[in-house]
Structures are given as C-alpha cells and as structure tokens.
Amino acid sequence: MRLNLILALSFLACLNFSLANDQRRPLARGRRRGVGPKRARKQTSNTALQQGRTAESNAQDGSIFIESYKEPKPNYEVTAAKSEHCIFRGITMYDKTVWSPKPCVNCLCSSGEMVCDRILCPALRCHLKFQPIGECCPICIDPVVDAPDFSGDPPSPIDLGDPYTEISQSQRDKKERLKQDEEERIRKKDAERKQRKKQKKEEAERQKKLKEAKEAREKEEELRRLREEEEERAAAEERKRRMEEQRRVEEDRARRLEMEQREMIRAMEEAAERAKEGLRGDEAAEDEDMVWLRGDVFQMPPVPPTRAANSPSLLALQEPTEPVEEDRELGEEETDVVEEDSEMVTTLLPPGCSISDVTVTCENAKLTGIPPLSIPELKSLSLQGNEIKTIPAGAFNGIPNLEWIDLGKNKIVSSGIDPQTFKGLKFLSRLYMDGNLLEQIPSELPPTLQELKINENNLKEIEENSFEGLSSLVTLEMEGNLLSEGNVNPQAFKPLKELNYLRLGRNHFRTIPQGLPASLLELYLENNLIEDISETAFNNTTNIHVVVLRHNKLDESSIAPLAWINHRNLESVDLSHNNFYLVPSFLPKSLVHLVLAGNQIERIPGYVFAHMEPGLEYLYLSYNKLDGDAIEPESFFGTFNTMTELCLDHNQLTSIPMGINEMTGLHFLRLNNNKIRHISEDAICDPSNDDDSHLVALRLENNFLDPRKIPPTAFSCVRSYSSVVLKPQRIK
Incomplete structure (x- = not known):
C-alpha cells in the first residue's frame, strides 16, 4: 500500500513538471516572436529565429544561434563568461550590447552570454514578392496584400526585461534622433537662408551708401574744382588788371615824355630864331650865347628806342662845350628822367x-x-x-x-x-x-x-640726393630714359614726401622700383621689361590708386599672391599687352577698373572676381583668345551687381557668355568681331527681371548672326533699339 502511494506521488510530480515546461516554452517563443510582420519588413532588431533552421554555433566567436521556437525544446548553447562583458572576435562587448556579425543576424550580450538569432520573416500570401537591397525579408508588391499568417501561438505581452525589446527601443530612439537631426538641419537651412537674405539686403544697403558717398565725393570734388577754377580765373583777371594798369601808366609816362620833348624842341627852335633876329653884339657875347644854346641842346635826354620811330628827328649837333652851372643842373634833372624810363629798353x-x-x-x-x-x-x-x-x-x-x-x-x-x-x-x-x-x-x-x-x-642714374629738398614735388616724369632697378638708388625717392604722380615708362626696369614713397597715388611703368611682381613690391605704397603695367612681360605666374590683394585703395590696374593666358588670380580686393586687352587669355576661371569689394565695374578683355569653353558659369561671380562696362570684342566666342543676363547694372557691352551665330531669348536680357532697361549700348557686328532669327525679346533690356549695332555681319 505504501509502495503504491509513493508511485502515485512520483507520477503526479512528473506530470506537474512536464506541464510547467510546456507552459514556459510558448512564453519564451512569444517573447521572441512578439514583433509583427510590419516591423520585420523595416529591418528592426526583431530577434525571432527563422523557422525550420537549426542552431549554428561559432566556437571562435563564442556566439550561439538558436533554432526555431516551434521546437519543443530550444537547441542552443550559452557560453558563460566570467564577467558581465562578452568577447567577440577579440572585441569586448558590454552588457546589453547589440550587434550584427552577419547580415540578418543580431547578437546580444546578456550577463556575459552572447545570444545570436536570425531574423524571422513572415509568411506572405501574395503572388509578387520583392526583396529590397539591404533588407532581410521580402515584401509584397501586389496592389492588395493579405495579412501574413504566423504559425504558432499568439505572441505574449513583451517583457520589459527582454533584451530584444531593448533593441527595438534603441532603434526607435535612433529614428527619433534622426528625425530630430533632420528637423535641426531644416531649421539651420532656414536660418542660413534668412541670414543670406539679410546679408544680401545689408550688402545692397551698403552698396547704396557707397554709391551715395561716391556721388557726394564726386560732387564735392566738382565743387572744389569749380571753386579752384573760379579762383584761378579771378587771379588771372587780377593779374590782367594790374598789367593793364601798368601798361596805361607806361603809356601816360611815354606820352608825357613825348610832349616834353616836343616842348623842348619848340623852345630850342624859338631860341634859335631869336638868336638870328636879335641885335648883334660883340663877338664874345655872341660866342657866350652860342655856347649856352649848344649846351642846352646837348643836355636834352635821348629819345627812347621804343619811341624812335614816332619822335621827331633832331638836328645834327656839333661837339658840345663845357656847360655852365645852370645847364649842369638842368642836365642832372634830365638824367633822372632817363634812368626812370630805362626799363622800356628791355621790352625789346x-x-x-x-x-x-x-x-x-x-x-x-x-x-x-x-x-x-x-x-x-x-x-x-x-x-x-x-x-x-x-x-x-x-x-x-x-x-x-x-x-x-x-x-x-x-x-x-x-x-x-x-x-x-x-x-x-x-x-x-x-x-x-x-x-x-x-x-x-x-x-x-x-x-x-x-x-x-x-x-x-x-638719364643713366638717380643718386640718393638727386631729389634732395624737393619735399613739395607732386608730379615727377622721367619716361624714355635709360633707367633700371640697377641704377636707381632705393633711397632716392625718400625726400619726396608729397609725390602723388610718378611716370617711369619706356625705361629698362625688370621689377617694380624699390623705395617708392608712401604718398604715391598713381604709378606708370608701361613699355618696360617687367617680368615679376614680388610680395613686397607695393608694401610701402598702401595709398596707391592706379598702377599701369601695359606692354611688359608679365603672366599669371609672375604676380605673387600677396603682392596687392589686400590693398584697400587700389582701384585701377592696367595689364594689357602682356603674356597672360588666364585672368590672373589674387587681384586687389578694391579693384574697380581692370584692363587685360591684347593678351593671350583663353579662359576666365570661376570665382576669380568673387573676393572683390564692392566689386568690379569696368572689365576690358578685347583682343584675346576667348572661345566657347573659355567662360564658366561662375566666371563673373561677384560682378553681377556692379559691372558697368564689359568689352569682349575681337575674341573667338561662339555664343553669348553665361552670366551676362544677371548683370543688373551693365550699361555698355561689346561682343563685336567674334564668331557668335545664335542669340537665345534670355542670353542678354533676363525676362524675369521687371526692372527698367539698363543697357545703353550693345555692339554685335562682325559675327555670324542672322538678324531675322534673333528672338523679338532678346534685346528687351536695351534702352533704345537704335543703340544695338548688328551690321555688318560676316558671310557664313
């Protein structure tokens, strides 16, 4: 009896143990399959095992692959670690770390154990299936897709302690972060766009202020010039008035002297007449009277040379005798008159x-x-x-x-x-x-x-003291001499504190002369042999406005990057008739007027004018070798709001260069003597621009254009069609 009771209790215990195991297996399988087909298609960290496959173990990695959860007993091994970290291929993984050693396989480090699962794909009930690149499971591409059927027990509620729930949560966090990053990027982009719009507005206002300041400066200079001209005119009138007064005084004096001479001649004639008709006295008395008469005639002042032609001729006189005292006194008075009028002789x-x-x-x-x-x-x-x-x-x-x-x-x-x-x-x-x-x-x-x-x-030499003491010199010209950097002393220009204008053309300079004064505003070095511009060439001339270097031997590699790029006052540079094949880089920031005519230029690099402030206004590229590929879309970047005059004539252009229709302030455009065959509707004028017409003159003659094929609105931005020159054209 007791034996039967023991057997019954043992059987009951085994039955309870078997039932408990059966209840735990669906719960574990549910935890791992608690993710629907939708999340499986999105390649989440679903850790359900693929149905029907056996576990794979990698002894080297220490990872375990679990079989399908439909098996009554999971067939996987767990490699226990001595600590809570896992070692995978020599890499330490911290607890709760998830990684994917192979495609469609996820691994988890849980309390020092590595558990690896293959992603479970749902069974799809559709005819057309497609597996996207990078995805582990196929998806339906039918218009109507039936809901996938999962075999097995319904998934149980997700256990917060399950590591794969944490994987899903981390992916959701990652998506949330991506979304936040995208929103942040959009916000930054909007802020940058607003900032650019604000900067553009500020730039326009600054340009307007600069233009107003320039106009005010020009007006002030015009007023000053008019005032100086008025002062010069007043000074000239004053000088003329003084000379006129002096001339009248001299004429009055000459007239008075002439009248006095006539009176004296008349008195002499009357005295001679009285002497002939008077009583005859003794001989001594007669001799005395004759001596007096001759002495009086001798003491008469000579006739000034300037009046000799108009003065009456005097009688020939004999040799004078010694005059008496009265005659001597009279002679001294007449001598004073002679000295007073001696200046008139110098007018000859x-x-x-x-x-x-x-x-x-x-x-x-x-x-x-x-x-x-x-x-x-x-x-x-x-x-x-x-x-x-x-x-x-x-x-x-x-x-x-x-x-x-x-x-x-x-x-x-x-x-x-x-x-x-x-x-x-x-x-x-x-x-x-x-x-x-x-x-x-x-x-x-x-x-x-x-x-x-x-x-x-x-001139063969300029010594150190050649200009000593000339501190007021403003203009110095020494063109067409034999000067060079070897015979010009660098200290020679030091005394010239006020020098503004220096011309050294047609000499033998190979470099920019050293020691140029800091006050220099304009420098002319045309027709020399200059082939190099060093970084220190213009270090002392920070106020210079104009540099003329035409007809030299410069090219794009001859100019040092820091030679003049930081000059804030250099507005005009003439580099025509040199050896340039490209528009040179590192041009002055303040440049307004650039002349590059008569070179060998084949290309205008992009952004070559972008650094200029406020921007280039006059660009002359005539007589070069620009063709259809010479001008890039960014070649004129930085000049769209400032360009006023652009000369591209006598080149090899086959079409209207890009960027011209964006130049809102362009007044003069020369494209004559090229190879242009077609003009599109928006090549010169932008149809979307509603501003007033701005082009004053447009020259397109000597190309290959057919005026009948030019679109009617091609010249809509030209103020007057009469200012468009199209004839003659070359024979095709």
Missing part, C-alpha cells in the same frame, strides 16, 4: 618771341642761349624747340618771379647747367626739360617746385 624781344599778359613765348626761335630779359612781373617763360645748350648762373636774374619754365626740345647737357641757375627762383613751381641731353637730375632745384618733367633724355 628777340625775333620770334612774343609777350602776352605775364607770359613770354620764344618757341622755335633758333635761340642759342637764354635771352637777357628784365621783366620782374613775368610769370611764365617758354623756350621750347630752340638750340640752347647751356644755362649760365645769372640767366634768370632779370625775371626772378618766374613760376613756370619750359626748356623742352633743346640741346641742354647736364654739364652746361650751372648749379646756381635755378636757386634764385623763389616762386618756381613747374620745370619742363623734355627732349634734351641730360644724364643727371639738375642740382639745387628750388624747394617750391611741384612739377618736374625730364622725359626723353639720357
């Missing part, structure tokens, strides 16, 4: 000379020396085109108030100029000595000099 000028106002002109008069003049009021003296070789020390003593001297086109040599020649001219401001034979700068020039021209000479 050499043949070929003329005087006007305060200017004496002796041009091409075949003079061999400085004429001896004594006219203190003289301001200007022109001796151009003579044969003067030397200038002595006292050449200008009689005209000390000279302000301007022109000695051009003579034969003056440096050794023929006395060092003291110009020293006494305290008001000299302009000295022209072009076309002579000078080899050195004249010494001891007055400090009042403001303009010095020594073009077309034989």
Whole structure:
C-alpha cells in the first residue's frame, strides 16, 4: 500500500513538471516572436529565429544561434563568461550590447552570454514578392496584400526585461534622433537662408551708401574744382588788371615824355630864331650865347628806342662845350628822367618771341642761349624747340618771379647747367626739360617746385640726393630714359614726401622700383621689361590708386599672391599687352577698373572676381583668345551687381557668355568681331527681371548672326533699339 502511494506521488510530480515546461516554452517563443510582420519588413532588431533552421554555433566567436521556437525544446548553447562583458572576435562587448556579425543576424550580450538569432520573416500570401537591397525579408508588391499568417501561438505581452525589446527601443530612439537631426538641419537651412537674405539686403544697403558717398565725393570734388577754377580765373583777371594798369601808366609816362620833348624842341627852335633876329653884339657875347644854346641842346635826354620811330628827328649837333652851372643842373634833372624810363629798353624781344599778359613765348626761335630779359612781373617763360645748350648762373636774374619754365626740345647737357641757375627762383613751381641731353637730375632745384618733367633724355642714374629738398614735388616724369632697378638708388625717392604722380615708362626696369614713397597715388611703368611682381613690391605704397603695367612681360605666374590683394585703395590696374593666358588670380580686393586687352587669355576661371569689394565695374578683355569653353558659369561671380562696362570684342566666342543676363547694372557691352551665330531669348536680357532697361549700348557686328532669327525679346533690356549695332555681319 505504501509502495503504491509513493508511485502515485512520483507520477503526479512528473506530470506537474512536464506541464510547467510546456507552459514556459510558448512564453519564451512569444517573447521572441512578439514583433509583427510590419516591423520585420523595416529591418528592426526583431530577434525571432527563422523557422525550420537549426542552431549554428561559432566556437571562435563564442556566439550561439538558436533554432526555431516551434521546437519543443530550444537547441542552443550559452557560453558563460566570467564577467558581465562578452568577447567577440577579440572585441569586448558590454552588457546589453547589440550587434550584427552577419547580415540578418543580431547578437546580444546578456550577463556575459552572447545570444545570436536570425531574423524571422513572415509568411506572405501574395503572388509578387520583392526583396529590397539591404533588407532581410521580402515584401509584397501586389496592389492588395493579405495579412501574413504566423504559425504558432499568439505572441505574449513583451517583457520589459527582454533584451530584444531593448533593441527595438534603441532603434526607435535612433529614428527619433534622426528625425530630430533632420528637423535641426531644416531649421539651420532656414536660418542660413534668412541670414543670406539679410546679408544680401545689408550688402545692397551698403552698396547704396557707397554709391551715395561716391556721388557726394564726386560732387564735392566738382565743387572744389569749380571753386579752384573760379579762383584761378579771378587771379588771372587780377593779374590782367594790374598789367593793364601798368601798361596805361607806361603809356601816360611815354606820352608825357613825348610832349616834353616836343616842348623842348619848340623852345630850342624859338631860341634859335631869336638868336638870328636879335641885335648883334660883340663877338664874345655872341660866342657866350652860342655856347649856352649848344649846351642846352646837348643836355636834352635821348629819345627812347621804343619811341624812335614816332619822335621827331633832331638836328645834327656839333661837339658840345663845357656847360655852365645852370645847364649842369638842368642836365642832372634830365638824367633822372632817363634812368626812370630805362626799363622800356628791355621790352625789346628777340625775333620770334612774343609777350602776352605775364607770359613770354620764344618757341622755335633758333635761340642759342637764354635771352637777357628784365621783366620782374613775368610769370611764365617758354623756350621750347630752340638750340640752347647751356644755362649760365645769372640767366634768370632779370625775371626772378618766374613760376613756370619750359626748356623742352633743346640741346641742354647736364654739364652746361650751372648749379646756381635755378636757386634764385623763389616762386618756381613747374620745370619742363623734355627732349634734351641730360644724364643727371639738375642740382639745387628750388624747394617750391611741384612739377618736374625730364622725359626723353639720357638719364643713366638717380643718386640718393638727386631729389634732395624737393619735399613739395607732386608730379615727377622721367619716361624714355635709360633707367633700371640697377641704377636707381632705393633711397632716392625718400625726400619726396608729397609725390602723388610718378611716370617711369619706356625705361629698362625688370621689377617694380624699390623705395617708392608712401604718398604715391598713381604709378606708370608701361613699355618696360617687367617680368615679376614680388610680395613686397607695393608694401610701402598702401595709398596707391592706379598702377599701369601695359606692354611688359608679365603672366599669371609672375604676380605673387600677396603682392596687392589686400590693398584697400587700389582701384585701377592696367595689364594689357602682356603674356597672360588666364585672368590672373589674387587681384586687389578694391579693384574697380581692370584692363587685360591684347593678351593671350583663353579662359576666365570661376570665382576669380568673387573676393572683390564692392566689386568690379569696368572689365576690358578685347583682343584675346576667348572661345566657347573659355567662360564658366561662375566666371563673373561677384560682378553681377556692379559691372558697368564689359568689352569682349575681337575674341573667338561662339555664343553669348553665361552670366551676362544677371548683370543688373551693365550699361555698355561689346561682343563685336567674334564668331557668335545664335542669340537665345534670355542670353542678354533676363525676362524675369521687371526692372527698367539698363543697357545703353550693345555692339554685335562682325559675327555670324542672322538678324531675322534673333528672338523679338532678346534685346528687351536695351534702352533704345537704335543703340544695338548688328551690321555688318560676316558671310557664313
């Protein structure tokens, strides 16, 4: 009996244990299959095992692949670790870490154990199936798709402690982060667009202010110029008035002297008549009277040379005798009159000379020396085109108030100029000595000099003290000489504190001269041999406005990147007739006027003008080799709002360059003498632009255009169709 009871209890315990195992297996399978087909198609971290496949174990990785959950007993092995970390292929995985060692396989590190599952794909009831690239499960592409059928028990509620629930949650968090990142990117893009719009508006306002400031400056300069002209006109009128008064005074004095001479001649004739008709006395008395008469005639003042033609001729006189005291006193008074009018003799000028106002002109008069003049009021003296070789020390003593001297086109040599020649001219401001034979700068020039021209000479050297004392010099021209960087002392320009304008063209410079003054505004170096512009060439001339380097040997590699890019005042650069094949980079930021005509330019690189502020206004690229591929869409970037005049004539363009229709301020456009065959409707004028017409002149002659095939609205932005030049065209 007792044995039967023990057997019954044992059977009951085994039955309960079997039922408990059967209840736990569906729960585990439900946990792993608690994800629907929708999440399986989205390639989530669903950890359900694929049905019908056996577990795979990788002994090297330490990972375990679990068989289908439909089996009554899971067939997988767990590799236990000594700690909560897992080691996968030499990599330490922390607890709860999920990774995918193979496609469609997910692994989990749980309490030091690695569990790997294949993704379970749902059974699809559709005819057409498709497996997207990168997806583990196929999807239906039928118009109507039946809901997939999962065999097995319904999934049980998700256990918060299940690691695959955490995988799904991490993917949801990742999607949420991606969504937030996308929203943040959109917000940033909107902010950047608003910022660009704001910057564009500010740029437009700044351009407007700059334009207004420029107009105000031009108006102020115009007013100043008018005021200066008015002052000069007033000064000229004042000088003319003074000269007129002086002339009237001289004429009155000459008239008075002439009347006095006539009165004296009449008195002499009357005395002679009385002597003939008077009583005859003794011989001594007669002799005494005769002596007195002759003495009176002798003491008469001589007739001035200027009035000799109009004065009555005097009778021939015999040799005078010694006059009496009364006659001597009278003679002293007449001598004063002679000294008072001796200046009139100096008004006699050499043949070929003329005087006007305060200017004496002796041009091409075949003079061999400085004429001896004594006219203190003289301001200007022109001796151009003579044969003067030397200038002595006292050449200008009689005209000390000279302000301007022109000695051009003579034969003056440096050794023929006395060092003291110009020293006494305290008001000299302009000295022209072009076309002579000078080899050195004249010494001891007055400090009042403001303009010095020594073009077309034989200058071979400029020493350190050549311009000593010329602190007021504003303009210096030395073109057409024998100067180079080897014979010009870098310290020579140091005394020129006010020099603004320097011309050194037609010399032999290979580099930019050193030691240029900081006050320089305009530099002309055309027709030299310049082939290099170093980074330090313009370091001292930060105020320079204009640089002319045409007809040299420069190319795009000759200009150092930092030679002038940071200059804020350099507005005009002339690089025409050099050896450029590309529009040079690193041009000055403040550049407004650029001349590149007569080069070999084949391409305009993109963004080459983008760094300029406010932007380029005048661009001359005539007589180059630009063709259909020479201009990129970004070539004119940075000039769309500022370009005023664009010259692309005499090139090889086959169509209208891109970007011209975006130039809202373009007034003059030259495209003549190219190979253009067609003009599209929006190539020159933008139809979407509702602003007023801005093009003033458009030249398209000497191309291959058929005027009948040009669209009617192609020139809608031109103010007047009469300003469009289309004829003649070349024969096709």
